[in-house]
Amino acid sequence: SQKIEQNSEALNIQEGKTATLTCNYTNYSPAYLQWYRQDPGRGPVFLLLIRENEKEKRKERLKVTFDTTLKQSLFHITASQPADSATYLCALAPRSGNTGKLIFGQGTTLQVKP
Amino acid sequence: EAQVTQNPRYLITVTGKKLTVTCSQNMNHEYMSWYRQDPGLGLRQIYYSMNVEVTDKGDVPEGYKVSRKEKRNFPLILESPSPNQTSLYFCASSNTMSETQYFGPGTRLLVL
Numbered sequence: 001s002q003k004i005e006q007n008s009e010a011l012n013i014q015e016g017k018t019a020t021l022t023c024n025y026t027n028y029s030p031a032y033l034q035w036y037r038q039d040p041g042r043g044p045v046f047l048l049l050i051r052e053n054e055k056e057k058r059k060e061r062l063k064v065t066f067d068t069t070l071k072q073s074l075f076h077i078t079a080s081q082p083a084d085s086a087t088y089l090c091a092l093a094p095r096s097g098n099t100g101k102l103i104f105g106q107g108t109t110l111q112v113k114p
Numbered sequence: 115e116a117q118v119t120q121n122p123r124y125l126i127t128v129t130g131k132k133l134t135v136t137c138s139q140n141m142n143h144e145y146m147s148w149y150r151q152d153p154g155l156g157l158r159q160i161y162y163s164m165n166v167e168v169t170d171k172g173d174v175p176e177g178y179k180v181s182r183k184e185k186r187n188f189p190l191i192l193e194s195p196s197p198n199q200t201s202l203y204f205c206a207s208s209n210t211m212s213e214t215q216y217f218g219p220g221t222r223l224l225v226l
Contacts, residue, residue: 032212043118043204043217044157051212089157093211100145100164100211101172106156 002027004092006105013080014113021075021108023090028103031095033073035064038087038107047088048075052095080112116141118218120205126224127195135190135221137205145208146188147172147215148180150201157204163188164211195225 032051036044050066063076087107147162159172163182179191208215
């Protein structure tokens with residue numbers, strides 16, 4: 001069956017450390033992956049998009065990698081801050097025809113402690 | 115200000131009473147989509163629209179209808195709501211499918 005999985009357990013790290021979140025998928029051929037941040041009671045906010053032919057993307061303290069062999073994307077926040085505490089969602093766009101489908105993982109909650 | 119708006123933000127209704135949740139964007143985006151978010155199940159796509167008069171089913175379309183008569187609006191219609199449609203609903207839009215997707219603030223629906 002097709003699945004997109006994120007670690008359901010919360011990730012707790014100390015301020016200043018690098019947070020690494022994982023997104024694994026099975027039985028999909030993604031055209032690209034997106035990462036979002038969601039705060040409680042709010043809509044998701046887009047962070048980064050990485051295409052199937054890209055290995056890595058960076059934006060300020062954020063870095064995303066995409067390994068189509070491992071079927072995995074990693075999301076890194078360097079020099080983490082308490083303000084980075086939120087739930088982070090990955091979303092996958094299947095590469096199958098002219099589809100507008102977007103499949104989300106369940107999200108991983110990050111807690112950065114001062 | 116560029117934004118996606120949803121109305122209402124909160125709604126309590128009863129089984130079988132038809133309702134519409136409106137979604138509007140002011141960014142001239144072609145792509146719009148509806149999601150529901152439930153604890154333990156994450157965000158699931160209900161319907162999406164690639165452009166005016168072009169709509170297609172997402173992963174959980176049963177019990178929902180949509181229309182895209184004009185570019186800025188993408189209403190979600192529940193013809194006969196049931197308690198299992200109690201959820202948090204998000205509308206989103208983007209210029210194209212593969213660009214930054216902007217989400218609305220959400221509509222919390224309770225069906226009794």
